[in-house]
Amino acid sequence: MTTVKITDLEKEYHGVRALRGIDLEVEDGEFVVLVGPSGCGKSTLLRMIAGLEDITGGTIAIDGEIVNDMRPRDRNVAMVFQDYALYPHMTVEKNIGFALRARKIPESEIATRVDTTTRMLGIGALHQRYPRQLSGGQRQRVAIGRAIVRDARLFLFDEPLSNLDAQLRDDMRAEIKRLHQDLGRTMIYVTHDQIEAMTLADRIVLLRDGVIEQEGSPLDLYERPNSKFVAGFLGSPKMNFIPGTILGRDITLAGGMKLPLPPHFKNAKQKDVIIGLRPQHISVAGKTVASGHAHVPVTIELVQPTGSRSHVTFPLGGVASVAEVDVHDVKSPGEKIALDINMTRAIIIDPQSEKVI
Amino acid sequence: MAMTSMRPHRRRAPIGRIVFIGIYLLFVLVPLYWMFITSIKPSDDYLAVPPVWFPKAPTLVHYTAALFAYRGLQGIINSLIISLSATVLSAFLGTLMAYSLARFNTGGKHLAFWVLSQRFLPPVAIVLPIFLIYRMFGLHDTYIGMIIAYTVFTLPVSVWMMFAYFRGIPKSMEEAALVDGCSRWLSFRKIALPLAIPGIVAAAIFAFIACWTEFFFALILTSRYTFTLPTVFRAFLGFQGAQYGEASALAIVSLVPSIVLGTLVQKHLVRGLTLGAVRG
Amino acid sequence: MAQFSIMKGVGTIPRMSAISEWSDRNFKWLLVAPAVLLILALSVYPLLFSVWVVFVNYDFQIPGHAFVGLKNFQQVFADPVARWSLVLTVVLSAANVTIEFLLGLALALTMVKNFRGRGLVMSIIIVPLFISPVIVGQAWTLLLQRPFGPTNYMLSLLFGHDVAIGWLTESPWLYFALIIADVWQWTPFMFVILLAGLTSIPSNLYEAAELDGVDGWQVFWSITVPFLGPMIMLAITFRLLDAVKLFDTIFIMTGGGPGTKTYTASFYLYTVGFAQFHISQATAGSWIFLIITVVVVSVLVRRLLEVEPT
Numbered sequence: 001m002t003t004v005k006i007t008d009l010e011k012e013y014h015g016v017r018a019l020r021g022i023d024l025e026v027e028d029g030e031f032v033v034l035v036g037p038s039g040c041g042k043s044t045l046l047r048m049i050a051g052l053e054d055i056t057g058g059t060i061a062i063d064g065e066i067v068n069d070m071r072p073r074d075r076n077v078a079m080v081f082q083d084y085a086l087y088p089h090m091t092v093e094k095n096i097g098f099a100l101r102a103r104k105i106p107e108s109e110i111a112t113r114v115d116t117t118t119r120m121l122g123i124g125a126l127h128q129r130y131p132r133q134l135s136g137g138q139r140q141r142v143a144i145g146r147a148i149v150r151d152a153r154l155f156l157f158d159e160p161l162s163n164l165d166a167q168l169r170d171d172m173r174a175e176i177k178r179l180h181q182d183l184g185r186t187m188i189y190v191t192h193d194q195i196e197a198m199t200l201a202d203r204i205v206l207l208r209d210g211v212i213e214q215e216g217s218p219l220d221l222y223e224r225p226n227s228k229f230v231a232g233f234l235g236s237p238k239m240n241f242i243p244g245t246i247l248g249r250d251i252t253l254a255g256g257m258k259l260p261l262p263p264h265f266k267n268a269k270q271k272d273v274i275i276g277l278r279p280q281h282i283s284v285a286g287k288t289v290a291s292g293h294a295h296v297p298v299t300i301e302l303v304q305p306t307g308s309r310s311h312v313t314f315p316l317g318g319v320a321s322v323a324e325v326d327v328h329d330v331k332s333p334g335e336k337i338a339l340d341i342n343m344t345r346a347i348i349i350d351p352q353s354e355k356v357i
Numbered sequence: 358m359a360m361t362s363m364r365p366h367r368r369r370a371p372i373g374r375i376v377f378i379g380i381y382l383l384f385v386l387v388p389l390y391w392m393f394i395t396s397i398k399p400s401d402d403y404l405a406v407p408p409v410w411f412p413k414a415p416t417l418v419h420y421t422a423a424l425f426a427y428r429g430l431q432g433i434i435n436s437l438i439i440s441l442s443a444t445v446l447s448a449f450l451g452t453l454m455a456y457s458l459a460r461f462n463t464g465g466k467h468l469a470f471w472v473l474s475q476r477f478l479p480p481v482a483i484v485l486p487i488f489l490i491y492r493m494f495g496l497h498d499t500y501i502g503m504i505i506a507y508t509v510f511t512l513p514v515s516v517w518m519m520f521a522y523f524r525g526i527p528k529s530m531e532e533a534a535l536v537d538g539c540s541r542w543l544s545f546r547k548i549a550l551p552l553a554i555p556g557i558v559a560a561a562i563f564a565f566i567a568c569w570t571e572f573f574f575a576l577i578l579t580s581r582y583t584f585t586l587p588t589v590f591r592a593f594l595g596f597q598g599a600q601y602g603e604a605s606a607l608a609i610v611s612l613v614p615s616i617v618l619g620t621l622v623q624k625h626l627v628r629g630l631t632l633g634a635v636r637g
Numbered sequence: 638m639a640q641f642s643i644m645k646g647v648g649t650i651p652r653m654s655a656i657s658e659w660s661d662r663n664f665k666w667l668l669v670a671p672a673v674l675l676i677l678a679l680s681v682y683p684l685l686f687s688v689w690v691v692f693v694n695y696d697f698q699i700p701g702h703a704f705v706g707l708k709n710f711q712q713v714f715a716d717p718v719a720r721w722s723l724v725l726t727v728v729l730s731a732a733n734v735t736i737e738f739l740l741g742l743a744l745a746l747t748m749v750k751n752f753r754g755r756g757l758v759m760s761i762i763i764v765p766l767f768i769s770p771v772i773v774g775q776a777w778t779l780l781l782q783r784p785f786g787p788t789n790y791m792l793s794l795l796f797g798h799d800v801a802i803g804w805l806t807e808s809p810w811l812y813f814a815l816i817i818a819d820v821w822q823w824t825p826f827m828f829v830i831l832l833a834g835l836t837s838i839p840s841n842l843y844e845a846a847e848l849d850g851v852d853g854w855q856v857f858w859s860i861t862v863p864f865l866g867p868m869i870m871l872a873i874t875f876r877l878l879d880a881v882k883l884f885d886t887i888f889i890m891t892g893g894g895p896g897t898k899t900y901t902a903s904f905y906l907y908t909v910g911f912a913q914f915h916i917s918q919a920t921a922g923s924w925i926f927l928i929i930t931v932v933v934v935s936v937l938v939r940r941l942l943e944v945e946p947t
Contacts, residue, residue: 052532071661072535073650079536085529089551102538103650146537374747381744382761388776388821389764391787395779408787450672457668464669472672475680477878477934481903482927485910485920486683486690509679512672538650540657541664570769572885573903577911587771590889601785608772619767620760627833630766630826631871 001028002063002153002186004049010057011044011210018044019210022058026188031180034190035197036207037233042190043158045207049188050079050156062154073102077154078147082162084139086131086146092118093127096145103150117149121175137168144176148183157189161196173199194234198222206230228354231276231347237311240277240321243351246270253317259294262343267357276347276356279311282323284330285338292344300335314339396420396605403601419602420610427593427600429607432586438500439585440568443507448561450508451515452553456545458516459523460531469520476513480573488577498580506574511564518563518628522556523549559625566615586611690920697914709921718897719922722905729812729901730880733819738873740820741827748828749835763829765822774889777818781805805891808898815899818886823879827872834868835861874937881930902926 004026011019019041026032034042047053049060051072059066067075078099087095093114100110118124121141131139140160147155157176161169177200180187191197197204198218205215206229214221214230225231231239244251250258251273259275285295301320302313310327313320323339330337347356395403397415424430454472457463487506488497496502526549534544575585586607593604622629653661660667691709693702713719744762748755765773780786781804792800804814838861846856884903891899893908900908906926910919 050532050536052535071540072532073538073540074652076650077536079533081529081533083527083529085527085533087530087534087548098534099537102543146533371752377743377747378758381740382758384821385761385765388780391780392776403785406790408790410787450675453668454672457665461665463665468669468673472676474934475676477930478680479882479903479923479926479930481882481884481906482687482923483680483683485906485916485923486687487679488911489690489695489916490683490686505675505679509675512676516672540653540661542661566767570767570772572769572771572888573907576888577907587769587885590771590775593775594889594892601779604775605779608775612768612772615767615769616764619763623760623763626763626766626829631830631875 003028004154004186004188005061005064006045006049006058007061008058009045009048009055009060011041011048011053012056017210019048022210022212024205024212024215026186029184029186031187031189031200031202032205033197033201033203034188034205034207035192035194035233036213038192039209040207041210042192042207046156046158046188046190049154050077051075075154076152077156078150078152079156079158080143080147080160082159084131084143084160084163086139086142088131091128091130092123092134092142092145095131095142096149099146099150113149114145117145120148121145136164137172140164140168140172141175144179148179151183151185153185155183155185155187157187159191160189161191161193169196176200195236198234204234206233224356225276225347226356228274228276228349228356231349231356235278235280237279237322237324240275240279240282240316240319241349242275242277242317242319242321243272244275244317245272251275255318257296257317259296259341260292260343262346262348263292264344265348265357267348270348270350270357272351273357274349274351275317276349277321277341278345279322279324281342281345282321282325283340283342284325285340289340290342292342294341294343295338296341297336297338300330300333300337303330303333392605392608395601396609398602400602419606423603423607423610427589427603427607428584429586429589429603429610432584432589433610435500435579435583436569436586439503439507439583440565442500442504443511443568444561444565446504446508447511447515447564448557451512451560451564452519452550452557454512455516455519456523456549456553459520460528472513472516475509476517484574484577491578497578498582500583503575503578503583503585506578507568507571510571510574511567514567514629515560515564518560518625519553519556521628522553522560526552556625559622559629562618562622563625563629566619569611569615687920687924690917691924693917695917695920697916705917709917710925712915712918713922713925718900718905721897722900722902723926725900726881726883726902729815729819729883730877732816733823733880733883734873734877736816736820737824737827737876738869740824741872742831744824744828745831745835748832763825766825766829768822770822770885771889773818773822774886777814777821777886778805778890781814806895811891811899815883815886815890818890819880819883822886823876826876830868830872830875831865834865838864870937870940874940877937878930878934 004024006022006024009019009022009024010017022045024032034045036042044053048055049062051067051070055068059068061067062075062077087098090098096114096117097110100113114127115124118127121144123138123141123145126134126138126142131142134142143160160176161172164172173196176189180200189196189200201218203215204218204221206213206221208229214226216224218234221230222234225234228241232241242253244253244259246252246261249261251261252258289295296316298314298316300312300314304311304313305327308327309324310330311322311324312330313322315321349355350357394410394412396419397417398409398412399414399416399418402409402412424433458469491497491499491502496505530552531544531548534548535541539547570587571585572587575588576591579585579588589607590604593600593607619626692704692706694705694708695702748759748762778786781788783789783801783803783806786804788804789800789802792802802810804810842860843856846860851859882903883901884907887893887899887901887904893900893904897905902922903926906919906922909915909922
């Protein structure tokens with residue numbers, strides 16, 4: 001049972017407030033991902049949980065015990081660093097066994113644990129190698145091995161996949177997910193990559209400029225973002241944002257085009273809005289216009305094929321917008337085509353507050 | 358690589374470069390060669406005209422005289438004792454301090470600047486009162502006195518070289534050790550220190566060379582018992598002509614170790630000369 | 638996987654003892670303490686002590702330590718040799734550092750490009766740095782001293798007529814001798830630093846310039862010099878601060894003479910303090926020297942920190 005409760009956490013250094021009023025509760029066995037743009041404070045938050053950074057204000061409690069003044073070694077947490085932080089002058093076996101030896105565990109038990117760990121991670125043959133002799137992926141596994149060998153109560157990951165190339169990243173992502181399933185431990189994971197966040201998290205905590213913008217399950221944040229920032233951060237390609245004005249039952253865009261109001265939109269007083277449309281909700285128009293949809297004729301400006309799909313750019317309401325269509329639907333720029341816009345999945349954003357309404 | 362553009366003259370024929378470097382190399386080597394030749398020349402050749410560049414009957418007589426009659430050997434032994442001890446102390450204390458400065462920014466700018474400024478104190482301002490103090494405490498002409506003095510004398514460079522070195526090591530490994538179960542001391546001893554060994558060796562060698570070649574402090578703070586090698590050369594002052602060979606012999610004996618050591622740490626030279634401000 | 642269930646958590650690490658707790662909390666201070674104490678003992682304490690010395694009459698030739706106010710300073714100011722030594726120090730240092738800089742820069746520029754045997758040449762060039770200044774003085778004395786040194790003979794051959802210069806006894810030649818010895822030893826200092834600076838300039842800047850059609854001298858002034866600027870400041874500052882302490886080579890080569898012609902500041906103070914044993918007067922002089930050095934250091938280091946190289 002490992003829970004983490006963070007209350008009103010503050011971090012300030014050199015006069016800069018890196019974290020402000022952070023409240024967060026992590027349940028036992030949860031995989032929480034802290035995500036956000038560079039400088040949002042996610043790494044700082046993680047390091048404060050580990051004990052590597054001082055706390056300016058607020059409390060962090062692990063399993064109900066406040067750990068503000070506790071040294072990292074006493075917190076029983078394990079951490080995987082971005083640059084793996086393997087000890088270069090020790091073999092893989094020594095690297096993984098280091099924490100166990102620090103606890104004076106008998107050598108026989110250390111051997112068993114290290115064996116189990118390396119076999120589990122597929123690096124059983126590398127015991128006597130040094131980190132410099134390993135590939136990036138192997139080093140990553142050793143770093144993870146070091147974390148799991150003592151079965152700490154809390155696992156912390158600080159952008160562990162950033163230094164891997166794209167192919168390897170996909171493989172390792174799946175391995176980390178599997179690891180969580182097998183171990184069932186509470187894990188807190190930091191990344192700037194929204195794909196990692198979406199695929200790994202039980203719950204995502206999106207940070208910006210030291211505050212939590214929104215937290216919830218990946219699907220929550222994807223389908224029900226509460227601000228333009230959150231909407232634009234998750235999802236690839238990025239959501240389209242088109243300004244418009246509500247007149248009656250329609251939204252009028254710059255240039256005169258009209259789109260129907262989404263059926264769930266209730267606010268009667270709003271006039272100026274920004275429409276949030278995911279590229280996946282714009283497709284090539286069929287014969288009929290469904291309720292809540294609109295067909296618009298557009299000229300395609302840019303075609304970027306990605307395999308079976310294509311990202312096509314076109315102007316909509318004065319904004320360069322992207323739609324995701326089948327790669328065979330649009331071949332070259334300059335084509336004129338009719339697109340179906342699914343307004344039932346659109347979100348409406350207030351231009352002033354940038355919040356979703 | 359288009360490195361030709363680095364030079365102010367484009368596509369210049371390399372002859373000028375070769376000549377220039379050649380002359381400079383001569384400039385460097387001629388005094389050393391002459392000193393070496395003098396050390397093995399029989400005394401009759403000293404005043405020969407034209408000067409003798411290749412003695413026909415080389416001898417080692419001057420070496421034995423320098424080492425024994427002029428007590429060069431004692432000077433070497435004293436220098437070794439003092440320099441080695443001071444080097445060890447300086448490297449050790451300097452590394453500790455450097456780690457603290459590099460990882461924890463201890464004492465902020467002020468402490469760092471204070472240590473740095475020690476390097477630039479004119480020795481004469483320090484040596485006068487130290488001389489008096491040593492005499493008061495009976496530390497004049499003692500090994501301990503010299504060792505402490507040389508340790509302080511070489512500390513700034515040791516600290517600053519190691520400071521730059523530690524800055525170059527990512528601290529994530531030490532942090533991993535902290536999370537794994539180490540106290541700060543263990544994290545330093547087991548992780549940071551082993552990784553810093555190349556830097557410590559380089560700093561130690563620099564410190565040793567500095568102690569081995571130091572003259573002013575030794576001149577004033579040593580006397581009959583602990584005189585160091587550089588001070589032995591005082592005996593050759595006021596050349597009457599008879600001691601050229603001995604002086605040269607002792608010089609050669611003295612400079613061989615420091616040159617050998619210095620060549621070994623060439624890589625770290627820039628870091629040492631600029632107190633770590635520049636990575637070579 | 639089932640096998641993992643055998644690895645139950647190893648729990649928390651045993652808490653540290655009280656001493657370990659205390660030393661862990663104060664770790665960073667404990668690390669600097671020994672070094673700081675040593676420097677306090679052997680640098681700060683002596684300086685404070687010397688402040689007392691300066692205001693009394695500490696002299697081996699006179700008994701007692703009577704308080705004499707500013708008399709020691711006055712004696713120093715009044716001594717023409719003191720003023721001369723200061724002037725000489727400034728002039729010699731300036732000459733040394735300038736020549737070393739120019740020569741070092743020229744060397745660095747020629748050695749930037751890699752060529753066969755460059756490593757060996759480098760090793761030879763830096764040799765003088767590791768030699769005791771006393772020995773450097775010794776070596777040049779051997780070369781220059783009449784009648785033993787071959788210099789006059791070689792010069793006679795070169796110029797076709799008899800050269801009989803007293804390199805260590807006649808002015809102005811003896812100043813050249815001192816300068817040559819210093820330049821011989823310390824040019825590599827400049828060379829090494831400037832070379833490091835030159836090689837750190839990213840080569841793609843030069844490549845871009847070449848593609849743009851910028852020519853040699855322009856490249857030098859618009860790319861090389863700005864990048865090198867901080868390095869030059871660093872090298873000159875460090876070297877200058879050492880150059881003013883000039884003592885060892887003077888001691889061996891000329892002994893300050895003839896007369897007091899080659900008294901640098903350090904040598905003058907040495908003579909007053911340890912040859913004449915007017916300790917207080919020497920201390921007063923060294924304080925004046927120290928204050929001048931501190932002022933110059935502050936100015937230079939401040940400039941240095943403003944343009945610090947990355």
